[in-house]
Amino acid sequence: MFSFFKKKEHTEEKVIQKVEPQDYNNIETIAEYFKNETGVTFEKQMSILKNKVTTFCKKREIHSFAQLLEMIQSNNELKQELIDYLTTNETFFYRELKQIQELVELVKHSSSNVKILCAPSATGEEPYSIAIALLEAAIDPSRFSITGIDINSEALQKAHEARYKERNVRNLSTQLLAKYFTHSNNNYVLHDSIKSLVTFKQFNIFDDSLKTLGKFDFIFSRNMLIYFDTKTKIKAKNILESLRTDDSQEIFFGHADLF
Ligand SMILES: C[S@@+](CC[C@H](N)C(=O)[O-])C[C@H]1O[C@@H](n2cnc3c(N)ncnc32)[C@H](O)[C@@H]1O
Structure with missing residues (x-):
C-alpha cells in the first residue's frame, strides 16, 4: 500500500550508438x-x-x-x-540536327516502312526530335517506328513524362514549340501525338537480352561512347552493328564519339 510513496527508481538507459568506422578508400x-x-x-x-x-x-x-x-x-x-x-543523361532537342535531317532524307527515299533505334535515348529528346523532324517532312507516322533504350531508369521515366525545361528545347523554333508542346508552369509538355510515336525500353547495350529488340533500319547512338574506353567503344560498335537490317547502313554516332 505504500508503493505510491516509493522513490521512483532511477533507470537511466544509456543509448549506446555503435559508430561504424568509415572507409571510403579504394x-x-x-x-x-x-x-x-x-x-x-x-x-x-x-x-x-x-x-x-x-x-x-x-x-x-x-x-x-x-x-x-x-x-x-x-x-x-x-x-x-x-x-x-x-550515368550522365545530358541531351536536348535537335542536337546535331544535320544527322537527323540526313535520316529524314533516307526515310523519305525508302520504299518500305522503317524501324529506328536510339541507343541511348536518355530523357527522350533525341527520339522525339526524330519523330518531329519526320512529321515536319510530311512523312506519315505509319511509315516509321522509333524505339528508345537506355540503362538509366530515371531518365526513361522522364522520357515517358516528356516534360521539358527551356534549356532542353532551346534549339526548337517558336513555331515548333507552339505546334508540338503545351507551355505550362515553366515546362514544355510534349503532345501525346508525338509521345505515342516512340516506345521506350530499359536496356544495357552489353546485355545479351538486347538481341530480343530485333533489327533496325537506322540506328542512332550518340554521346554514349564518349564515356567508354577504346576497347569498350569497339565492343559497343560491334553490338550495335549486329542490330542492323542492312549491313551497309552506317550507324549515326555523335561527333564526340570518335574512335
Ligand atoms: C549523354 S546521354 C546521350 C543521349 C542522346 N543520345 C544524345 O546524344 O543527346 C548518354 C546516355 O547513355 C546511357 N548509357 C550509358 N551506358 C549505357 C549502357 N551500357 N547501355 C545503355 N545506355 C547507356 C546513359 O544512361 C545516358 O542516358
Missing part, C-alpha cells in the same frame, strides 16, 4: 565494377567518382566502398540506383 574497385557492368569509365575522373560515391554511401549509411560493392552484387535495386546516379 574507389578503384567500384570504378572497375561499374565499367564491367555499364562500359562507363571514370579512369580520368577518379576523384570525382570518389566524391560522388562517398555521398551516395553516406546517404544510405553504407560505411565503406567494400560494403557497397558487396551490397550491389546482391541487391539489384541498389545497383540500379548507383547506375542512375553515375
Whole structure:
C-alpha cells in the first residue's frame, strides 16, 4: 500500500550508438565494377567518382566502398540506383540536327516502312526530335517506328513524362514549340501525338537480352561512347552493328564519339 510513496527508481538507459568506422578508400574497385557492368569509365575522373560515391554511401549509411560493392552484387535495386546516379543523361532537342535531317532524307527515299533505334535515348529528346523532324517532312507516322533504350531508369521515366525545361528545347523554333508542346508552369509538355510515336525500353547495350529488340533500319547512338574506353567503344560498335537490317547502313554516332 505504500508503493505510491516509493522513490521512483532511477533507470537511466544509456543509448549506446555503435559508430561504424568509415572507409571510403579504394574507389578503384567500384570504378572497375561499374565499367564491367555499364562500359562507363571514370579512369580520368577518379576523384570525382570518389566524391560522388562517398555521398551516395553516406546517404544510405553504407560505411565503406567494400560494403557497397558487396551490397550491389546482391541487391539489384541498389545497383540500379548507383547506375542512375553515375550515368550522365545530358541531351536536348535537335542536337546535331544535320544527322537527323540526313535520316529524314533516307526515310523519305525508302520504299518500305522503317524501324529506328536510339541507343541511348536518355530523357527522350533525341527520339522525339526524330519523330518531329519526320512529321515536319510530311512523312506519315505509319511509315516509321522509333524505339528508345537506355540503362538509366530515371531518365526513361522522364522520357515517358516528356516534360521539358527551356534549356532542353532551346534549339526548337517558336513555331515548333507552339505546334508540338503545351507551355505550362515553366515546362514544355510534349503532345501525346508525338509521345505515342516512340516506345521506350530499359536496356544495357552489353546485355545479351538486347538481341530480343530485333533489327533496325537506322540506328542512332550518340554521346554514349564518349564515356567508354577504346576497347569498350569497339565492343559497343560491334553490338550495335549486329542490330542492323542492312549491313551497309552506317550507324549515326555523335561527333564526340570518335574512335
Ligand atoms: C549523354 S546521354 C546521350 C543521349 C542522346 N543520345 C544524345 O546524344 O543527346 C548518354 C546516355 O547513355 C546511357 N548509357 C550509358 N551506358 C549505357 C549502357 N551500357 N547501355 C545503355 N545506355 C547507356 C546513359 O544512361 C545516358 O542516358
